[in-house]
Amino acid sequence: MPPEELLRAFGAALATGDAAAAAALFAPDAVYDEPPRFHFEGRPAIAAFIADFAARHTEVLFTVTRSLASADGALLAAEWRWAYRRLDGAQRAFAGMCFVEVRGGLIARWRGFSARIPETAR
Numbered sequence: 728m729p730p731e732e733l734l735r736a737f738g739a740a741l742a743t744g745d746a747a748a749a750a751a752l753f754a755p756d757a758v759y760d761e762p763p764r765f766h767f768e769g770r771p772a773i774a775a776f777i778a779d780f781a782a783r784h785t786e787v788l789f790t791v792t793r794s795l796a797s798a799d800g801a802l803l804a805a806e807w808r809w810a811y812r813r814l815d816g817a818q819r820a821f822a823g824m825c826f827v828e829v830r831g832g833l834i835a836r837w838r839g840f841s842a843r844i845p846e847t848a849r
């Protein structure tokens with residue numbers, strides 16, 4: 728799967744709460760980093776993280792706003808927006824970017840950075 732399609736599929740899986748489909752886009756030995764909070768190694772750990780998130784959030788939207796892939800499709804840099812509603816009703820939105828390494832059509836490494844978008848700026 729081309730790297731841009733991996734991100735679109737990831738966003739679609741998150742939007743439907745399908746943690747298994749989202750985790751299946753990662754290689755078995757993938758690494759997921761969002762410093763300084765999150766670091767997971769291996770598809771099972773990534774799947775558990777996504778499943779926990781899906782159980783506690785609704786109205787999830789992950790939209791890629793810009794991306795650039797290397798000619799061989801092994802590297803991708805992307806900017807995105809991420810929004811959701813917590814079970815207590817609070818809404819959150821973030822702008823961020825990620826650097827993705829792709830191997831065998833799957834995400835081998837994800838390193839993401841984000842900043843919360845204040846409600847007044849949405």
